[in-house]
Amino acid sequence: MSTTMATELFFAPPAPPPPPPASWQLPPAMSDTAPPVDGVYNFIFWFSVVFTVVITVLMLYFVVKYKRKPGVRPEPTGHFNRLEIFWTVTPSIFIGVLFHVGYSSYIKNATAAEGATEIRVRAKKWSWEFEYPSGDRVPSELVLEQGRAYKMILSSDDVLHSFFIPEFRLKRDAVPGQYSFIQFTPTVTGPAQVFCAEFCGTSHSGMLASVKVVTPAEYKEFEKTLGKCVGTPEECTPTKYGETLFVKNACATCHGTGGNGMLGGSKSPGPKLAGIYNTMQPMATGPEVKADENYIRESILRPNAKIVAGYTTVQMPAFVMKDDQLDAVIAYLKTLK
Amino acid sequence: MAAITTTPGHHEEVDPNVSYLKSSKGLMSWLVTLDHKRIGVMYLISVSVAFALGGIFALLVRLELFTHGRTIMDADTYNRMFSLHGVVMVFLFIIPSIPAAMGNIILPIQLGAKDVAFPRLNLLSLYVYIFGACFGVYSMINGGVDTGWTFYTPYSSSDPAHGGVGSPSAVLPMTLAAFIMGFSSILTGVNFIATIHKMRAPGMSWRRITLFTWSLYATSIIQILATPVLAITLLLLTMERFLGLGIFDPRLGGDPVLFQHFFWFYSHPAVYIMIVPAMGVVSELISTFARREVVGYMAIAMSSLGLALLGFLVWGHHLFVAGMSEYATMVFSALTFLVAIPSGVKVFNWVATLYKGSISLQSPMLWALSFLFLFTIGGLTGLFLGMLAVDVHLHDTYFVVAHFHYVMVGGTVMGFVGGLHYWWPKFTGKLYDESWARVGWFFVFIGFNVTFLAQFVLGSRGMPRRYYDYLPQFEQLHQVSTIGSWILGVGFTILGIMFIRSLLGGKPSPRNPWGSAALEWMTPTPPPLYNFLPGKEPVLTRGQYDYHLATDDELYDGYDDPMFPGRDQEPRNKAKAAEGKAH
Numbered sequence: 067m068s069t070t071m072a073t074e075l076f077f078a079p080p081a082p083p084p085p086p087p088a089s090w091q092l093p094p095a096m097s098d099t100a101p102p103v104d105g106v107y108n109f110i111f112w113f114s115v116v117f118t119v120v121i122t123v124l125m126l127y128f129v130v131k132y133k134r135k136p137g138v139r140p141e142p143t144g145h146f147n148r149l150e151i152f153w154t155v156t157p158s159i160f161i162g163v164l165f166h167v168g169y170s171s172y173i174k175n176a177t178a179a180e181g182a183t184e185i186r187v188r189a190k191k192w193s194w195e196f197e198y199p200s201g202d203r204v205p206s207e208l209v210l211e212q213g214r215a216y217k218m219i220l221s222s223d224d225v226l227h228s229f230f231i232p233e234f235r236l237k238r239d240a241v242p243g244q245y246s247f248i249q250f251t252p253t254v255t256g257p258a259q260v261f262c263a264e265f266c267g268t269s270h271s272g273m274l275a276s277v278k279v280v281t282p283a284e285y286k287e288f289e290k291t292l293g294k295c296v297g298t299p300e301e302c303t304p305t306k307y308g309e310t311l312f313v314k315n316a317c318a319t320c321h322g323t324g325g326n327g328m329l330g331g332s333k334s335p336g337p338k339l340a341g342i343y344n345t346m347q348p349m350a351t352g353p354e355v356k357a358d359e360n361y362i363r364e365s366i367l368r369p370n371a372k373i374v375a376g377y378t379t380v381q382m383p384a385f386v387m388k389d390d391q392l393d394a395v396i397a398y399l400k401t402l403k
Numbered sequence: 404m405a406a407i408t409t410t411p412g413h414h415e416e417v418d419p420n421v422s423y424l425k426s427s428k429g430l431m432s433w434l435v436t437l438d439h440k441r442i443g444v445m446y447l448i449s450v451s452v453a454f455a456l457g458g459i460f461a462l463l464v465r466l467e468l469f470t471h472g473r474t475i476m477d478a479d480t481y482n483r484m485f486s487l488h489g490v491v492m493v494f495l496f497i498i499p500s501i502p503a504a505m506g507n508i509i510l511p512i513q514l515g516a517k518d519v520a521f522p523r524l525n526l527l528s529l530y531v532y533i534f535g536a537c538f539g540v541y542s543m544i545n546g547g548v549d550t551g552w553t554f555y556t557p558y559s560s561s562d563p564a565h566g567g568v569g570s571p572s573a574v575l576p577m578t579l580a581a582f583i584m585g586f587s588s589i590l591t592g593v594n595f596i597a598t599i600h601k602m603r604a605p606g607m608s609w610r611r612i613t614l615f616t617w618s619l620y621a622t623s624i625i626q627i628l629a630t631p632v633l634a635i636t637l638l639l640l641t642m643e644r645f646l647g648l649g650i651f652d653p654r655l656g657g658d659p660v661l662f663q664h665f666f667w668f669y670s671h672p673a674v675y676i677m678i679v680p681a682m683g684v685v686s687e688l689i690s691t692f693a694r695r696e697v698v699g700y701m702a703i704a705m706s707s708l709g710l711a712l713l714g715f716l717v718w719g720h721h722l723f724v725a726g727m728s729e730y731a732t733m734v735f736s737a738l739t740f741l742v743a744i745p746s747g748v749k750v751f752n753w754v755a756t757l758y759k760g761s762i763s764l765q766s767p768m769l770w771a772l773s774f775l776f777l778f779t780i781g782g783l784t785g786l787f788l789g790m791l792a793v794d795v796h797l798h799d800t801y802f803v804v805a806h807f808h809y810v811m812v813g814g815t816v817m818g819f820v821g822g823l824h825y826w827w828p829k830f831t832g833k834l835y836d837e838s839w840a841r842v843g844w845f846f847v848f849i850g851f852n853v854t855f856l857a858q859f860v861l862g863s864r865g866m867p868r869r870y871y872d873y874l875p876q877f878e879q880l881h882q883v884s885t886i887g888s889w890i891l892g893v894g895f896t897i898l899g900i901m902f903i904r905s906l907l908g909g910k911p912s913p914r915n916p917w918g919s920a921a922l923e924w925m926t927p928t929p930p931p932l933y934n935f936l937p938g939k940e941p942v943l944t945r946g947q948y949d950y951h952l953a954t955d956d957e958l959y960d961g962y963d964d965p966m967f968p969g970r971d972q973e974p975r976n977k978a979k980a981a982e983g984k985a986h
Binding site: 087090091092093102103106107110111113114117118121122124125128129132133134135138139140141142143146149150153154157158161162164165167168169171172173175176191224225226228230232233235236237238239241242243244246259261262263264265266267268269270271272329330331332378379381 | 473476477478479482549550551555557558561563564566567568569570653654658659660693694695696697698699700702724725726729732733736737740741743744747748750751752754755756757758759760761762763764772775776779780783784786787789790791792793794795796798799800860863864865867868869870871872873874948949950951
């Protein structure tokens with residue numbers, strides 16, 4: 067595996083072809099947790115189809131057959147105790163089976179494999195951050211090794227979020243003030259999608275992250291690139307690297323594209339960033355502050371330290387970055403006009 | 404008459420021999436009326452306005468989703484639209500829709516009573532509802548809420564104006580609105596239970612009250628027991644948001660999942676406040692239009708009570724992925740499946756009623772049969788969500804949205820609109836245009852299925868709910884769904900115009916336009932002030948579904964051909980003339 071391969075993996079991934087959908091209803095099944103769910107899904111789907119058809123056909127048949135006719139009187143209703151018992155007991159048996167099928171698959175998926183690799187997932191308005199065992203934090207992109215058992219440890223910095231990967235058929239709420247867990251082993255290489263499934267405010271629908279399941283060999287290459295800028299020299303100039311980090315950390319969901327302070331045609335939740343470098347910024351309290359490198363650095367690491375005028379509170383979570391990453395973001399912000 | 408008699412406090416002269424619509428005149432005679440029918444009509448107008456408003460929010464939500472990216476509004480506006488759609492539809496429309504509007508009018512008449520047990524409490528419940536609605540409107544004028552109708556914490560309770568991380572929208576007035584309207588719901592429940600216990604006419608045994616009455620009885624129990632929990636929950640939320648009291652927000656030492664337990668302890672039973680009355684309406688419709696007693700009367704009555712009881716035990720199935728232990732999820736999943744039994748019993752009995760009936764497909768029956776079909780789908784897709792393994796995938800996706808719309812719209816709204824058609828002559832004394840009623844039904848039925856079948860597939864494919872924007876791969880199905888919503892909108896518009904036209908120029912209704920054997924059709928249409936003419940208070944000698952015991956005079960009032968009521972709505976004298984020819 068060459069380094070150029072790894073390069074592409076991080077920034078312009080070789081895009082392992084997406085596996086085919088599991089059915090016309092279900093997305094591709096890419097982990098050990100998916101096939102059991104699909105089995106249960108298909109079982110209950112066909113059960114429901116048969117049931118609906120039987121009820122509907124009977125209903126329509128009776129409506130046609132016993133249509134009101136002149137002089138034909140309806141038969142008075144009698145008592146059908148055996149029938150009542152029959153259609154109370156039969157469904158009870160069915161639902162016993164359904165419960166068992168649903169529960170046994172669920173409990174299997176809820177058990178972590180021995181020695182699973184732990185990945186910390188931090189949810190915050192409105193982005194995902196993944197911390198690998200090496201301690202490297204990567205926003206908005208999760209690279210997983212095919213065949214390796216994982217345990218994701220979820221938490222939230224602010225409100226409720228929910229970590230949802232349809233291709234793994236897994237979902238779990240990220241609750242502030244506590245940890246929650248999901249576990250799985252990716253089995254098929256290809257792209258998958260992380261959604262936030264619990265409503266969390268303005269950019270809830272923008273709170274996405276991509277998943278890439280890669281082969282063990284590709285994963286080894288990827289690990290070497292963690293925390294570094296990988297790419298052609300042009301892609302790794304501080305400005306370009308900063309732009310990439312700006313995009314991957316989903317800064318635009320609050321500050322607008324290119325920090326222009328606009329979102330969907332109106333003012334974005336966070337202040338405009340373009341053009342502020344080296345200008346005097348009025349503060350909510352206290353004297354004006356010059357928006358220099360130190361101010362920007364502080365605002366990324368501790369967003370609450372200085373609040374710009376027009377905002378009473380800061381919704382922004384702290385972003386933990388390495389020095390070269392901070393430098394790159396600052397370099398990028400300087401270029402915004 | 405029953406032992407309790409009430410004297411409605413009319414200050415002016417009233418004539419108990421003419422219709423309740425004409426017994427007294429003037430705006431004040433409506434606003435301070437103690438007549439359950441007038442209060443019911445005012446409720447009906449209020450919930451219809453709420454339904455129209457909620458419907459407009461829904462159409463705007465669907466329109467925004469027609470294309471990915473921005474279509475007509477920004478993210479914050481969209482979030483407020485879907486939240487207001489939910490809040491308005493749940494608290495202002497669907498909870499009071501059948502019980503407070505239709506139940507109020509029909510329940511006392513079906514019991515043979517002259518009013519509800521506590522007429523003043525009844526009027527109070529209407530004004531409490533309107534007072535609560537005012538808070539809701541105040542919140543909307545101030546930008547509305549963006550929390551969804553579920554008000555999940557800490558997003559709803561953590562106020563950014565006080566350094567919190569939650570919603571900046573007008574949450575306080577909206578939770579107060581829901582809090583206040585809850586009292587209205589409780590008052591209605593108390594009133595109905597007292598009325599059913601104490602106001603039944605002579606001969607009206609528990610075996611003879613209608614299935615609609617049984618359903619309202621079950622509903623009232625839920626309203627009384629569950630609604631206080633919502634009140635407490637919303638009060639706690641208000642205190643946390645307003646005073647910073649730490650209940651749900653972990654920053655203040657609270658537990659956000661606790662809110663979900665509290666909330667669903669009310670709101671899951673509330674699902675049965677919504678659906679059980681509709682099941683009652685459907686029992687009436689199927690009995691009338693198949694012209695025989697519903698099979699398994701006691702089974703259906705008891706399954707309503709069974710749903711009311713089970714409804715209290717399954718709230719945890721909304722929290723399967725929220726952070727419960729595996730054992731708790733197991734218990735809640737098992738309990739959830741039990742709900743399928745009473746629901747299934749009802750469906751089987753309704754279908755069995757059609758067997759050897761004399762079925763007429765007049766417009767109310769079309770809604771009842773639609774209910775059967777759509778509720779079956781709604782119920783079965785509930786099984787998907789009760790199955791733990793599948794729920795983990797489907798939770799908070801469009802599958803859930805489609806599922807509960809199949810129950811709430813495919814169930815409750817079908818029952819509500821069917822009941823509205825069925826009792827419209829009773830309420831207003833007017834007939835409506837049957838052809839337009841069928842056209843309206845057709846549009847609603849088709850539009851509804853197009854809108855929400857597409858959403859089942861969206862959800863299974865992984866489309867999360869409450870999304871302003873979505874990935875391009877979901878666009879096609881979203882467009883199908885939006886087009887469906889337009890068909891649905893056209894259908895309801897047709898029905899609205901049809902009813903207004905009936906009100907303005909509809910033909911007068913005969914006493915019993917559908918040939919029903921139930922008590923409310925034995926009294927003049929529309930009913931007189933005290934429901935029955937003086938000296939003609941009912942004494943029951945047969946059950947309300949005993950078609951084989953009802954006389955032709957009771958059933959076939961006002962039609963040419965007794966076996967084809969509704970075909971030709973000419974007055975009775977013509978029917979007499981035709982009778983000689985037929986035999």
